[in-house]
Amino acid sequence: MSSTGIALRQISFEQKSFWRNPASAFFSFLFPIIFLVVFATLFKGQQVQVGPVKTTYDDYYIPALVAFGVMGACFTNISVTLSLRRDNGILKRLRGTPLPPWAFIAGVVGSSIIVSIVLALLTTGFGILVYGVHVPQHIGAAAASIGVGALAFCALGMAMTIAIPNAEAAPAIVNGVFLPIVFISGTFFPVPSSSVLAQIAEWFPVRHFIDAMFTAFDPAHQSASGFNGSDLLIMAAWGVGAVVLSVLRFRWEPRKS
Amino acid sequence: MTAIVVDGLRKSYGALEAVRGISFTVEEGEVFGLLGPNGAGKTTTIEILEGYRNRDGGDVTVLGIDPHGGGRKLRERVGLVLQEAAVPPMLSVTEIVELYRGYYPAPRPAAEIIELVGLTEKAGERVIKLSGGQQRRLDVALGLVGDPELIFLDEPTTGFDPSARRAAWEVVRNMRTLGKTIVLTTHYMDEAQYLADRICVIAAGKVVAQGTPETLRAGTEQLTHIRFELPDGLTVAALPLAVKVDDGTAIIETATPTRTLNELTTWAVVHGLELPNLEVTRPSLEDVYLELTRSE
Numbered sequence: 001m002s003s004t005g006i007a008l009r010q011i012s013f014e015q016k017s018f019w020r021n022p023a024s025a026f027f028s029f030l031f032p033i034i035f036l037v038v039f040a041t042l043f044k045g046q047q048v049q050v051g052p053v054k055t056t057y058d059d060y061y062i063p064a065l066v067a068f069g070v071m072g073a074c075f076t077n078i079s080v081t082l083s084l085r086r087d088n089g090i091l092k093r094l095r096g097t098p099l100p101p102w103a104f105i106a107g108v109v110g111s112s113i114i115v116s117i118v119l120a121l122l123t124t125g126f127g128i129l130v131y132g133v134h135v136p137q138h139i140g141a142a143a144a145s146i147g148v149g150a151l152a153f154c155a156l157g158m159a160m161t162i163a164i165p166n167a168e169a170a171p172a173i174v175n176g177v178f179l180p181i182v183f184i185s186g187t188f189f190p191v192p193s194s195s196v197l198a199q200i201a202e203w204f205p206v207r208h209f210i211d212a213m214f215t216a217f218d219p220a221h222q223s224a225s226g227f228n229g230s231d232l233l234i235m236a237a238w239g240v241g242a243v244v245l246s247v248l249r250f251r252w253e254p255r256k257s
Numbered sequence: 258m259t260a261i262v263v264d265g266l267r268k269s270y271g272a273l274e275a276v277r278g279i280s281f282t283v284e285e286g287e288v289f290g291l292l293g294p295n296g297a298g299k300t301t302t303i304e305i306l307e308g309y310r311n312r313d314g315g316d317v318t319v320l321g322i323d324p325h326g327g328g329r330k331l332r333e334r335v336g337l338v339l340q341e342a343a344v345p346p347m348l349s350v351t352e353i354v355e356l357y358r359g360y361y362p363a364p365r366p367a368a369e370i371i372e373l374v375g376l377t378e379k380a381g382e383r384v385i386k387l388s389g390g391q392q393r394r395l396d397v398a399l400g401l402v403g404d405p406e407l408i409f410l411d412e413p414t415t416g417f418d419p420s421a422r423r424a425a426w427e428v429v430r431n432m433r434t435l436g437k438t439i440v441l442t443t444h445y446m447d448e449a450q451y452l453a454d455r456i457c458v459i460a461a462g463k464v465v466a467q468g469t470p471e472t473l474r475a476g477t478e479q480l481t482h483i484r485f486e487l488p489d490g491l492t493v494a495a496l497p498l499a500v501k502v503d504d505g506t507a508i509i510e511t512a513t514p515t516r517t518l519n520e521l522t523t524w525a526v527v528h529g530l531e532l533p534n535l536e537v538t539r540p541s542l543e544d545v546y547l548e549l550t551r552s553e
Contacts (some may be wrong), residue, residue, distance in 0.1 A: 006359070009356070009359055013345075013348070013356050016347065016348060016352070017345055017347050017348065020347035020348075020383075021346075021347050085343075085345075088341075088342070088343035089339060089341050089342030089343050090342065090343050090344070090345060092309070092339060092342055093337070093339055093342040093344075093399070095309070096307060096308070096309070096332060096335075096337040096339070097332060097357065097360045097361075097403070098329045098332045098333045098360050098361060098362075098403070099360045100329065253309070
């Protein structure tokens with residue numbers, strides 16, 4: 001079978017596993033939607049300052065939540081799922097078959113990207129129809145930013161498993177790392193770039209992902225292209241670092257007690 | 258043809274020498290039992306053969322290939338049934354077998370494999386709904402799906418109830434009739450005795466005995482036991498032979514059971530005695546095994 005065929009079959013397997021599992025479908029999928037409804041309702045009609053731009057809360061929040069959904073579908077989902085599969089021997093068994101590791105990874109990443117795209121479309125559509133946010137100005141830039149962000153956060157999810165000792169600890173460690181950064185990066189409310197929190201968040205990829213999405217959605221028509229090159233570069237750098245780390249240290253077997 | 262050659266295999270984990278110079282060969286088409294108590298080095302040995310671990314010393318070939326870095330070419334020809342490995346829980350039996358079929362160049366038909374492990378009635382069921390024994394049989398199915406020449410079964414029946422064990426044994430027998438070479442690890446002597454053509458017993462990282470179940474039994478100093486209940490009024494001193502008495506049962510250990518039994522029964526007939534519950538037992542392979550693996 002061709003390489004593409006193998007990868008497509010792995011993606012289809014990952015999709016089945018994802019949608020049939022109530023926990024993963026709920027946390028990765030329903031979570032962002034619930035956040036959307038809660039926060040969008042809470043801050044409805046408020047104005048916020050995002051850098052030089054003054055805009056409605058919802059026009060800021062919808063692109064930020066698109067980024068949040070992608071990060072959940074890629075980073076959180078991959079790190080927790082792979083830790084579990086490593087612990088219960090699914091990865092070890094797979095390593096004993098002729099399936100090439102790249103094909104397995106392609107399945108995991110491809111499936112997470114599909115979930116990301118569905119989430120991005122739903123979040124944006126919901127925002128436009130229910131909360132009256134502006135239609136994204138730069139569709140191409142939005143798609144490219146989601147692509148770069150999804151790949152980077154998939155790689156980070158794989159790399160994260162290196163630091164996870166066992167599956168029971170996975171959700172606590174993953175959320176313990178992810179959620180604080182999500183908050184200080186201004187996912188739920190913009191954090192002024194002069195603040196200390198924002199200066200810390202500048203070092204991490206989350207704030208740059210949100211910024212990239214906001215630039216692409218561009219509700220105030222500030223950007224000519226919808227791209228902010230440095231945001232994408234910083235995310236890509238994190239992604240490349242995570243790939244290198246994963247290649248060196250990714251484990252297919254549970255840690256011996 | 259020789260399927261596996263292991264010569265002077267060594268492996269340490271830190272200061273612990275798990276495998277201390279093990280050698281054996283496995284011929285094509287045989288069921289080879291690797292037997293030993295927990296911690297004897299069975300799993301380390303088999304995981305080196307499977308390509309999961311690197312060895313510290315010795316030579317190993319599996320189907321003519323060094324399993325360390327044996328890669329895809331070797332994995333296409335070998336089926337693994339690991340000791341503890343889950344199956345993706347949300348797929349059905351048929352779906353997971355079909356998925357794994359896709360990994361191999363010349364897989365067996367899904368329905369045939371599912372039938373072989375006795376899961377035909379559960380083919381449409383999701384893995385999460387299967388019992389422990391059924392999941393274990395699915396493990397075996399996934400090890401067989403690529404039509405491998407060589408199959409590793411690592412403690413395939415640990416934790417099974419007796420009827421599930423019998424069913425699993427039949428599956429292994431079926432595999433053997435397909436002409437597969439099978440390496441089986443177990444710590445159940447009866448399992449090795451029932452399934453294996455040859456047995457290699459390891460203890461504390463070394464081979465302590467190897468051979469067919471029969472030669473293993475013959476090769477030890479275990480004596481045949483003759484037992485009977487001491488009839489009322491009969492004292493040990495009156496008997497023509499030295500006996501041990503255990504809770505009213507006389508036990509005679511002998512290397513020449515025919516002769517000893519003749520002496521005993523002739524004496525009893527002459528004295529008009531009936532010896533209640535008279536029995537002659539050969540040492541069981543279990544006894545042999547316990548003697549071999551007794552830690553010094």
